[in-house]
Amino acid sequence: MTIAGHRTASGEASPVTAVSIGVPRRTLVHTKIDVRAVGKTFQVRGADRPFTALEGVDLAVHEGEFLTLVGPSGCGKSTLLDLIGGLTAPSGGEILIDGRPVTGPGLDRGVVFQQYALFPWRTALANIEFGLEAKDVPRRERRALARHYIELVGLAGFEQRYPHELSGGMRQRIAIARSLAFDPDVLLMDEPFAALDAQTRESLQEELLRIWEKTGKTIVFITHGIDEAVYLGRRVAVMTSRPGRIKKVIEVAFGSREGDLRADPRFGEYRHEIWTLLRDEVAAAQEQERTLG
């Protein structure tokens, strides 16, 4: 299978990578996020050698795509997301969004964190307005947009609640609404459902897919759950253990997404394929942890 948009080492710096093979019902694929040979090292206190979190990461995310990213713990998934979000700068390589290098954070990308990161002194509605304030949207318009997005995530009626008055699932919905409200092209999600119970997680997964289909955002979604990765992702990128690289990108293609996807025999096949890819990496990661103490 050809991995669509996956750049070769000699690939040209063209923002549009036209690849049609293997991508059904699409003739031209626009590369939204282009991660090229990206590396990231950290200086660690007390250590003589720098800590290499990522090395030679190549990944192309298509416009409007839902891409999930799985990898063993400590492989640098979150670091990669921070780099795309512009919260840190790469030590090597470059990241392009719409062909332009990332120089810092911006409202063209929205980040959703695992621990919600809502501002506890703001009501649900005021939290959703936060990004709009950063964007200098006038007050009246801000209110209206925030109301629209709180409805979109199904929390109308909870506008005036403070985060501590909401359940974990509700908080994450508000966090998602906040990121959607300022209308970024890209949504970067760092294990957003990991802290939720199984039922809440499933309903939020469905809701996220619904929102994705409705808004057409490009989503990069980190998870450590293989099921979640297969269920949500149209492609699943599997990372190696540290230093993290992209081991393989798997295209997840179901004939139809109606009904219980998890019961589809192909779901099990994809799941097994990713599990096999990850098994060796997880073992390697555990070995690393042992030797590092």
Added chain:
Amino acid sequence: MADTLATPTGHRPRTGAASGADVTSVPGPASGPAIPATATTAAAGPVTPAREGARRGWRAAGARAALWLRRSLALALLAAAWELLPRTGAVDRVFVPPLSEVLTAWYDLLADGRLLEHFQASLVRSLAGFGLAIVLAIPLGLAIGWYRPVADFLSPVLELFRNTSAVALLPVFILIFGLGEPSKIIFVLYACAWPILLNTIGGVRTVEPLLIKSARSMGLGSLRLFRKVILPAAVPTVFTGIRLAGAYSILVLLFAEMVGAKAGLGYLIQDAQFSFRIPEMYAGIITISVLGLLFNLLLVSVERRFSTWRTSS
């Protein structure tokens, strides 16, 4: 409680006894379909019994009265002991006159206007010092907490002064500013500035890093980040400092008034003792205790207004 629906909050129980009272006023399982606890959050407390009907309201009132009785029992016992022990001769009534005599002396002080005069003098000094401390220490604390170079520059000096007692500096203040009002106000200012300053610095430095990261991911610049994230996040901690300073403002002022003053509650207490007007001395002490208590209650309620969003955990 992070992932569950929050229980009614907004009124943080201050003592174990208070939370006990909350339990008695919360509707039992018979209160109909499972309304999420959050539905009544904004108006936790008195509204609930009202909705449950008069009977429940009476029961809640009874529980509240019982609590009030429990809480005031110790005070009543103290008052009784104060009244009876001198009368029975168990303690020397010359040095500890019965409470009734003290209250009579207090009323006389009030009636002839002296109490008000001293009270006013003390209040003006402590409020002036306290107010100036707020105005100076909060901006300074914000600057130190936010700008590393400012912190590096000022830290050694602050560390030195922090460990210098205000009381040790009172003679210096009197030398420089004289025996009048300025030296006393500066003295209060000095004592009040520390808790506000240190709490403000702490409040700015301990803002949840994830909130900063989240705000930065939305492209907030340094100034906006400070105004929209750091400042509001630090408010509760700053208020803790203000509340502490409020208590200090009265405690230390009393000392200054005992050392050199012609008015003020500290002077009243000292003067009464020197002239052997012992009931008056106790009357002054009671006044200062009540003033401190009221001041603290006021600050606590202001603090609560500004920190309604704080979780109850």
